[in-house]
Amino acid sequence: MEERKASRKKFWYNDNTVGYIFSLPFIIGFLAFTLIPIAVSMYYSVTDYKLGQTPAFIGIKNYLELLKDERFINSVKVTLIYVVTSVPTKLIFALFVAYLLTQGRRGVTFYRSLYYVPSLIGGSIAVALVWKTIFSRKGLANTILASLGLQKLSWLGDPKLSMGILVLMSAWQFGSSMIIFAAGLKEIPGSYYEAAEIDGANKWQRFLRITLPCLSPIILYNLVMQTITAFMAFTQAFVITQGGPNDATNFYALYVYNHAFKWSNMGYASAMSWLMLVLISVITLILFKSSKFWVFSEADQ
Secondary structure (H helix, E strand, C coil), X not given: XXXXXXXXXXXXXXXXXXXXXXXXXXXXXXHHHHXXXXXXXXXXXXXXXXXXXXXXXXXXXXXXXHHHCHHHHHXXXXXXXXXXXXXXXXXXXXXXXHHXXXXXXXXXXXXXXXXXHHHHHCCCHHHHHHHHHHCCCXXXXXXXXXHCCCCCCCCCCCHHHHHHHHXXXXXXXXXXXXXXXXXXXXXXXXXXXXXXXXXXXXXXXXXXXXXXXXXXXXXXXXXXXXXXXXXXXXXXXXXXXXXXXXXXXXXXXXXXXXXXXXXXXXXXXHHHHHHHHHHHHHHHHHHHHHHHHCCCCHXXX
């Protein structure tokens, strides 16, 4: 009895046991909300499954149907356009603001916090509704145009303008990238700039020859993270444009959502989700492989 009690006490006071206990909420959450759903979606992707019905195994038929689906191909195209335009715009703006906020001006902490706020609330339904109201037919944007004597625009009814609105909203949420850029800028040794200034380099040359190369690992990190985020864009299109006009903003994630929950084609949506995973993985791999040509490392010197 005493040995069993001592063994139990040893078990509960073991460092590994304590670690597992504190990790248990994460482990349960990971299994219940990540690993198990991933495995289930993989199974559903090879079945004909509609919500409320029994899944029927059909092999790779869903994947073959995707290649014939013009709306699916359009959603890939639209999402790629959004990624290619929104990510560079956001990162350029974030780097510009971060550069300004690391120049030793007064009130930098306040402005840094202020610029970070949109990133905290930018993906919310409420903010998307505000943007929809601003660019509606009788919204603030058209009110300003009318006050200047200009013609009102159909911001959300024109395919090109509607995509521009969503790109602009994405760029407005630059706060998280800005904070990371600002941290990276502070880590660049001041001696680099002093040496370049002695050699006669102007501010633009110092930015191109010192700031960008030294900041390239941070740029890579932000580029990868923002690219993944952009591929999963959903709220903006769902609330502001509903994928219109004429599927001009029918993003990949929105099309998956419509098939899964609007049209109950859960098997088809699962196949789309796995193709999205493959697409994001390939693009991320390309970014990492290309980084050896433009990412600066002191170890390379």
